[in-house]
Amino acid sequence: MPATLVAEHLALAAPGLSIDSLTKNLCGMERAVALYASDMPSRFRFRRDLEPALLAWIGQGVDRLGREEVRRQASFFAGHRKLWLRDLLTPEIDRRHRARFPLARRLDMAERMASVTIMLTGVAPDARDLPEVIDGPCPKCDGAGKLWGNWVIDDASGWYEEGFALCWLCRDAGDE
Numbered sequence: 001m002p003a004t005l006v007a008e009h010l011a012l013a014a015p016g017l018s019i020d021s022l023t024k025n026l027c028g029m030e031r032a033v034a035l036y037a038s039d040m041p042s043r044f045r046f047r048r049d050l051e052p053a054l055l056a057w058i059g060q061g062v063d064r065l066g067r068e069e070v071r072r073q074a075s076f077f078a079g080h081r082k083l084w085l086r087d088l089l090t091p092e093i094d095r096r097h098r099a100r101f102p103l104a105r106r107l108d109m110a111e112r113m114a115s116v117t118i119m120l121t122g123v124a125p126d127a128r129d130l131p132e133v134i135d136g137p138c139p140k141c142d143g144a145g146k147l148w149g150n151w152v153i154d155d156a157s158g159w160y161e162e163g164f165a166l167c168w169l170c171r172d173a174g175d176e
């Protein structure tokens with residue numbers, strides 16, 4: 001896993017940091033991963049007085065998995081979501097996602113509760129750029145990271161060049 005996934009975010013789980021400021025440094029998907037790994041019940045009715053409990057469960061999930069693992073799993077979760085949105089999921093990538101998060105309803109609950117906490121604490125600017133990592137061979141380039149094609153150099157003059165370019169699906173901005 002690229003070191004860029006974890007760089008500069010590791011320090012955030014330092015002792016002495018309040019749950020609130022820890023949470024602020026996690027994006028929504030990271031919070032969902034932490035909640036999934038926590039003691040949060042898979043089903044409960046949300047009430048305002050549960051807000052501190054939600055933040056505490058996020059802290060608990062981070063403690064259990066470690067900051068690096070939370071980010072790694074969240075990146076895979078984001079990569080899965082990216083493919084799902086584009087109808088590009090492969091059975092292999094979907095299988096790995098389900099192996100990582102076998103309880104679909106729980107993951108759904110964790111994601112909804114993560115959104116609730118974003119209204120509570122906001123997200124620090126540095127926490128927003130979660131890489132979307134595809135866990136398995138990329139369905140567009142099959143893992144090569146590049147695609148052959150005719151690439152627009154200048155649209156106005158109709159200048160095209162044939163050749164390899166970085167795969168738009170798996171080598172998007174934010175990935176390494």
Ligand SMILES: [Zn+2]
Nearest residue numbers: 138141167170
């Ligand atoms: Zn690709």
